[in-house]
Amino acid sequence: MRSGLLGRAAGATALGLVIASCNSSTSYGGGGGCTPTATQVCMVGLSFSPASLTVTAGTTVTWNNGSSTTHSVTSATGSTDVYDSPDIGVGSTFQHTFATAGTYHYYCRFHGTNGNPPTGMSGTITVN
Numbered sequence: 705m706r707s708g709l710l711g712r713a714a715g716a717t718a719l720g721l722v723i724a725s726c727n728s729s730t731s732y733g734g735g736g737g738c739t740p741t742a743t744q745v746c747m748v749g750l751s752f753s754p755a756s757l758t759v760t761a762g763t764t765v766t767w768n769n770g771s772s773t774t775h776s777v778t779s780a781t782g783s784t785d786v787y788d789s790p791d792i793g794v795g796s797t798f799q800h801t802f803a804t805a806g807t808y809h810y811y812c813r814f815h816g817t818n819g820n821p822p823t824g825m826s827g828t829i830t831v832n
Contacts, residue, residue, distance in 0.1 A: 737795075738770025745827060747775045747792070750815045752827035761831050764801040769794055773814075775825070780809035782820040788813075802831045 738746035746753045747769045759765060767777045769792045777789040777798050785808050789798040802808065808829045809821040816824035 738768040744768055746770045747812075750812075750825050752812075752825065755826075756828045756830065758830040758832065759802060761803060761805050762801065763831070764799050765829060767792065767798045769796050775815065776813040777810055778813050778818070780811055780820055780822045780826070781818050783808055783810075802829060805831050807831075 738744070738748070740746050740753050743757075743759060743763055744766045745757055745768070747767060749771050750773075752767070757765065767775075767789070769775055772794055774794070775792050777787070777792065777800070779786045779788065784806060785800075785802060785804065787800045787810075789800075792798050808831065809826065810829065811818060811822035811824065811826040814825075816822050816826045821828070
C-alpha cells in the first residue's frame with residue numbers, strides 16, 4: 705500500500721512539473737537583447753528578424769541568437785555563396801561576409817527546411 709502511494713505521489717509530482725513548465729513565463733521573444741540593424745539579423749523564437757535584409761557587396765552580416773533555443777544559419781540549396789554555421793547557442797552570434805551581388809536564401813537546420821527558397825525558419829539576404 706505504501707509503495708502505491710509513493711508511486712502516485714511521484715506521478716503527481718511529475719505531472720505538476722509538466723503543468724508548471726507549460727505555464728512558465730519563458731518567452732521566445734527578442735528579450736535576449738538582440739535588436740535588428742542594417743547588418744544584424746536576430747533569431748527571435750522560431751524566425752529570423754528581419755526575414756529579408758538588403759546590404760551592399762562586401763558587407764558582413766551578423767546573426768544574433770536572442771531566443772532561448774539553439775539555431776543555425778545555413779545557405780539554401782543552389783546558393784552560389786555557401787556557408788553553414790556551427791550550432792548557435794543562446795546569446796551567441798555567427799557572421800558571414802557577402803562579397804558578390806545576388807539574392808541568397810538561408811534557413812535554420814533545426815527549425816526550417818532546405819529548398820530554393822527554404823521554408824520554416826528561413827530568410828533572404830539581397831546583396832547589391
